[in-house]
Amino acid sequence: xxFARPTATPILGTMRTGAERAENxxxxxxxxxxxxxxxxxxxxxxxxGAGTTGSGGTGRGAGMALMLGxxxxxQLGAATGxxxxxxxxxxGVVAVRQWVAGIVLLLAGRPRFRSFTARxxxxxLGLAGxxxxxxxxxxxxxxxxxxxxxxxxxxxxxxxxxxxASRRLLDLGCALAAAAAVxxxxxxxxxxxYPGIALALLAxxxxxCYILLNRTVxxxxxxxxxxAAAAAVxxxxxxPIGALVLVRNPPTAGALGFAVVAGVLSSVVPFLADLLAxxxxxxxxxxxxxxxxxxxAALAGAVVLxxxxxxxxxxxxxxIVGANAVAxxxxxxxxxxxxxGIDPAEQRCGERTAVPTTPDHAIERT
Numbered sequence: 001x002x003f004a005r006p007t008a009t010p011i012l013g014t015m016r017t018g019a020e021r022a023e024n025x026x027x028x029x030x031x032x033x034x035x036x037x038x039x040x041x042x043x044x045x046x047x048x049g050a051g052t053t054g055s056g057g058t059g060r061g062a063g064m065a066l067m068l069g070x071x072x073x074x075q076l077g078a079a080t081g082x083x084x085x086x087x088x089x090x091x092g093v094v095a096v097r098q099w100v101a102g103i104v105l106l107l108a109g110r111p112r113f114r115s116f117t118a119r120x121x122x123x124x125l126g127l128a129g130x131x132x133x134x135x136x137x138x139x140x141x142x143x144x145x146x147x148x149x150x151x152x153x154x155x156x157x158x159x160x161x162x163x164x165a166s167r168r169l170l171d172l173g174c175a176l177a178a179a180a181a182v183x184x185x186x187x188x189x190x191x192x193x194y195p196g197i198a199l200a201l202l203a204x205x206x207x208x209c210y211i212l213l214n215r216t217v218x219x220x221x222x223x224x225x226x227x228a229a230a231a232a233v234x235x236x237x238x239x240p241i242g243a244l245v246l247v248r249n250p251p252t253a254g255a256l257g258f259a260v261v262a263g264v265l266s267s268v269v270p271f272l273a274d275l276l277a278x279x280x281x282x283x284x285x286x287x288x289x290x291x292x293x294x295x296x297a298a299l300a301g302a303v304v305l306x307x308x309x310x311x312x313x314x315x316x317x318x319x320i321v322g323a324n325a326v327a328x329x330x331x332x333x334x335x336x337x338x339x340x341g342i343d344p345a346e347q348r349c350g351e352r353t354a355v356p357t358t359p360d361h362a363i364e365r366t
Contacts, residue, residue: 063280067289070273075147075297077265079304080258082142087255088245090139093262095242097135100263102235104271109228116221116229123216124226128233130213134206137199144196146307148298149185152317153200155294156182157207159324170330174323181316181323291325 081093116124141150156178163175186197217226251259278286294317301307309317 059280060285063277063286064289066273066277066280067286070270070277071290071293071296072300073265073269073273075151075293075300076304077262077267077269078139078142078151078297079147079300080265081139081262082147082305084251084255084258084262085143088249088251088259090143091136091241092245092249092251092255093259094135094139095238095245096256096259097263097266098132098231098235098238099242100260101267102231104268105224105228105231108271109224111221111225111229111232113229120217120220120226123213123220124229125233127210127213127217127226127230128237130206130210131230131234132237134203134210137206138203141196141199141203144193145200146309147301147305148294148307148309148317149313150196150200150203151297152294152320153182153185153197154203154207155291155320155324156201157204158211159320159327160204161208161211162327166327168330171327174327178320178323181319184312184316287328288325291321291328294321 081097084093138150138154141153144150159174159178163171166172186192186194214227217230220226221229274286281289298307298309298314298317302309
């Protein structure tokens, strides 16, 4: 994908402006770029930010289009990356994707590494480790059990973070519904791939850890510098891994192209789309809309990879999507602002990107 120079420069400039604005407490009420998974909890107020292009229904419609486009791009990127698995494997695809995400976030956040203290470095390094583990486990799970099932199980991570601390009966109902759906998805069958299921659940644990660590990073490191630094460290860590994989499995031009496209579609596009969408829609609405990602993943897997879930799997996916949407929609607005519920921006970062899930969430869930 090519970004025209007159367009790309202002966008990156806007990201930097948002990162600088995050250092000003008086400006945190504006849903700017820092809301897009870069700063946790307190950055998203739940209201469209200043600078919204259009007003009322027009701005909301544009935000919905951006969210849908970002979600589709994220899942299509994962599906495209899977096309390169037979040549370079999941590890090779993840390495290329981490490199793409690291470059983009370094340009966006411009972290000041030399100014970081030990208290800032520890959560950043933890976040980098989560980035690396989450994406590798998710992409390996996709290779085993398919895109739709892998992303659906991964979504249990943010759902668990939201429900564990809750005392409401509604959230207990959401948890029980999601648990029943998981039983359906992992029920014993001749084709059941338990290693793949375990890897997807590992990705879910990583996504939950990502949310908690990202809140700490957001409190200790200004703007998007923390997420950018974590993505850069993760990308560097993948240099020897990626080099070894690519030397042992020489990539074809097509496989390398699929991996690069996966990095762009799953990291760059969702990051920019979420950045713009969060200026147009309330953060809680963003979180509800992001709940449909497992459905988008199943559709992308069916169209691109020929992976067609049966009706029990579709029913379970819909139940988990519904539980996540209800938990997000019913959460008091104050919980979302303070980080007590699901942070909508953090949902994207799950699969998606190093900073919004940003997810591969997001950028991915980097």
